[in-house]
Amino acid sequence: MSTKKKNAWNVGLIAALLILLFLLEQTLPSSSMLFTVLKKGAIYALVAVSMNLLNGFTGLFSLGQAGFMLLGAYTYAILTIPMESRNSVYQYFDGGIIQFTLPIPVALIAGGIAAAVFAYLIGLPVLRLKSDYLAIATLGFAEIIRAVFQWDKLGPVTNGSNLLRNFPSFRSVVFPFVVAGICIALIVMLINSTYGRAFKAIRDDEIAAEAMGINLAHHKRLAFVISSFFAGISGGLLAMYQTTIQASMFKSAMTYEILLIVVIGGIGSVTGSCISSFLFIACSEWWLRFLDNENLYIGGFHVPFLRPGFRKVVFAVVIMAVVLFYRQGIMGTKEFSVEGIADFFKRKFSGKKEKKGGVSHE
């Protein structure tokens, strides 16, 4: 299939998706769980893809995602709380010291930039570390950021450990889809560029990459900064979705959730991260909720074991199963594409069972 035809297909599919979302919103009640899943799923898809850019495509095992999301979320919230609300939000800090508001898109991008700047600053020392140490250092960074943002002395800016609220949020599911969609598209374009190829080379073999003239420090830092930028934007979106934020939300458990999404979707697959993000959110927020229901009866039979928190146990088992038996995740390193589907059907109808080679890992 030619690139032009492929692009046309993709554009068509995206348009169809947006129209479908719009129609759903017109017909279903806005309290439907489906919208919760779609909104949160889109936001998590973005942060999962940004994590995949680093962990899956550049081979840097970083666990700082929650910290960068916090930076994005706070920057967005702080810059958009309307003037008239500042006194009530910052009630303990005389209305705070920031006395202006920015438009939503500008504040979202500012959130990304704030995260990117921090990534740039910690990147130099941290990225020298080898895998496990890098993970520990970034995790530590996220924890420190969380603590610092709760610090009372910074209250005039961050509102200390109090909630930030009253900033603009979105109601339509189309908004997070469009923002996350644009960001993911940008990441995909980067991955397919000559820089993306360099990232993958570093992931495959650092020594060989360096021998090919690729400056390791520079490229690792680029990947780290860009990944953090998009994590920051997703943090801003999350703030909009939650309508209130607090530094204590951004625990390392959040990073693990995102890591899980990346692993289940397939390390090194963008579409895998997206699909698994929606599945994960749907399970945790919706489909597996019944597991927490102590008084579930099926035809008079009291289902045993169920109690609040049981969902988490099931989750843990699923994770272990994935890690033990299905390490490639849903997509491996492959991508879901129009072309792939077309091929699939062609093969089905021409009766050829042979699988085309293309499994790209050992």
Place this chain on the structure above:
Amino acid sequence: MSKENVLKVENVTMQFGGVIAVDNMNLEVDKGEIVSLIGPNGAGKTTAFNVITGVYAPTNGAVYYKGNKIIQNYPQGKMKKLYRGENPMTYTGQHAVAPTPDKITRLGIARTFQNIRLFKSQTVFENILIAKHMLRTSNIFTATFRLNGKEEARMRRESEELLHLMELDDVRDELATSLPYGKQRHLEIARALATKPELLLLDEPAAGMNPQETLELTQFIGRIRDEFGLTIFMIEHHMDLVMEISDRIYVLDFGKPIAEGTPEEIRNNPRVIEAYLGGAQNE
């Protein structure tokens, strides 16, 4: 033709802890030459390559490329006391010059690896294309937004040409690691050539090849030298290949160059026969 020096290794010593892997090495490679470095296992050949390409900073000594000093070091830190090599004071007090391997490659020195290091999740074509990255003029924005279309097209065209030259067309879209051994070595050479080097360092390019493949490789190395105007410095154990194409040979034993000369001279050098060739025949 007047000789133009491309590579000069001067008093280079590489000491790991208490082990001296390269011991006061001095050698020169001139433009257009094919020079071989031979020696028994563990003689320090690969270590010498690693010093020249910036993987290790030497413990002592200097390296020049086309007359410019590109690497220099002297025993520092805990090596100050540990150092057992020669000329400990020659470079002391001068600036240490220790570029990373990517800088060396960008100067025009490319290499292959003894234990093949291909990008394993990438296809044959992509392996070559990656090496073109260092010749880019685009930045991350122009590359992401595809404003570098011309450059991208050029990178791809040149990679295709190399693919063709190395006779890898038919496996273009195969995974690099799925190729047979000999082809993987070819691909490593193609990838090194993609960086447009002037000096090519080959670390045992014929390792694991059968005699027929070795013969083809011999002709091939001569051909790329002429076609790309290369200077070639290589490590090799296959004596037929070495004797056939080398202009000059250096022999290394226990980190020390023990002989230098034309293939004819080396063949008849009693020290070499004792240290290496004799041993090789007994194997």
